[in-house]
Amino acid sequence: MVDKLKKRSWAEPFKIKVVEPLKITTREYRSRVLVEAGYNTFLLRSDDVYIDLLTDSGTNAMSDSQWAGMMLGDEAYAGSKNFYNLEANVRRYYGYKYLVPTHQGRGAENLISKILIKPGNYIPGNMYFTTTRLHQELAGGKFVDVIIDEAHDPESLHPFKGNVDLQKLEDLIDRVGADKIPYISVAVTVNMAGGQPVSIENLKQVRELCNKHGIRVILDATRALENAHFVKLREKGYENKPIAEILKEICSYSDGCTMSGKKDLLVNIGGFLALNDQEIFEEARNLVVVYEGLHTYGGLAGRDMEAMARGMEEAVQDDHMRARIGQIEYVGEKLLSIGVPIVLPVGGHAIFLDAKRFLPHVKQSEFPAQTLAAELYLESGIRSMERGIVSAGRNKDTGDHYYPKLELVRLTFPRRVYTQAHCDVTAEAVEEVFSNRQKIRGLKMVYEPKYLRFFQARFEPLAS
Helix, strand or coil: CHHHHHCCCCCCCCCCCCCCCCCCCCHHHHHHHHHHCCCCHHHCCHHHCCEECCCCCCCCCCCHHHHHHHCCCCCCCCCCHHHHHHHHHHHHHHCCCEEEEECCHHHHHHHHHHHHCCCCCEEEECCCCHHHHHHHHHCCCEEEECECHHHHCCCCCCCCCCCECHHHHHHHHHHHCHHHCCEEEEECCECCCCCECCCHHHHHHHHHHHHHHCCEEEEECCCHHHHHHHHHHHCCCCCCCCHHHHHHHHHHCCCEEEEECCCCCCCCCCEEEEECCHHHHHHHHHHHHHHCCCCCCCCCCHHHHHHHHHHHHHHCCHHHHHHHHHHHHHHHHHHHHCCCCECCCCCCCEEEEEHHHHCCCCCHHHCHHHHHHHHHHHHHCEECEEECHHHHCECCCCCCECCCCCCEEEEECCCCCCCHHHHHHHHHHHHHHHHCHHHCCCEEEEECCCCCHHHCCEEEECCC
16 A cells, blocks of 8 residues: 555645736747847746746745735834744744845855955865855855765766765865865755755765864755755655754754745745854844845845745645655656656756757857757747856856856746646657757857856857
């Protein structure tokens, strides 16, 4: 009986109350707007998108409780009651003592970088993230990748590909000195590796090594709840623990975290910096007034803080996370069954198409992932995004492109937005592009902004 129950279909733990009509376009129409957008899916108008899998950041569907909470927004400039509700829930579920709200995650990244990083510092991390690395570099630091090698192999089945390589970290400490390393930045999960989790055991080991050398541990906890779900599934001894308990243990091995509430916490805007060190907190609380807003609103309306506090309560529920990850796994299994190359094992928040194997005839300098994202939109109206050479950017010292080992297209599913039918349509569209992959040619970049070029760069097709 147990085995039969495990194989049963699952259903979303919610029902639909409000719907938003979608626009269905023709291939001819999509071809025209794709040219106008410079073959960059970020520059498409959302009105021209059928199924929007660009990002799960701020694109989630809020619950009736969250919308009700929006009506209880205390919009006082100072001391909003919604701030104190959010602070209480951060302490309850994440375990940190102090809270500094920010408009979103990059606001928190800016604060912690300015406070802790000095010119010439090194910041190790388990694979870069675009905005995180940029804030570290703008503060005068240098990011150093210390993730395990398996993270750079899309076919590796390592269950915790987000883990920090302790030897790489120790080698960096020996080379530059612990006094040049203000903290290690640990993402849980690792977005750029394919939504891959970090094990509790690895976090313990990182904490022990950093304690030995007096180095802080700062989490990027944006998708820590998804990480907790994978720990529950994959790490011995955690299978019977609730996600809320695992989340708190994950955070206990760190000194603080940056958070974009627009992901795990089921809101459309909001984030925070959470800390245990009172001295750093006092500096952050002072600095947030310069860049975000007063320390009890940090660039957010009271109603948005209330929605985030309530979203936190919903997001830690095991049933919610089971359905959330179940949708990603469903699409991954469908794509694997038809031979589409994706990052394995299927991680959290997205399916990552392996553009190098999908388009082996397109050189990396011809932006295969950017090309594939454009082709998928042209075929179906589905919007995805590039996570490869364009996102990696350039070496600020040499001006050369970074050439990451992973060249990926991310199909990112917003939480509580799309149905299983949308998942089926997505898989069928990818299959159609895959069947015609030999006809696809690469792109050339014709406009490149100074920072975070993947948002605004423009491209043109190469001559066939």
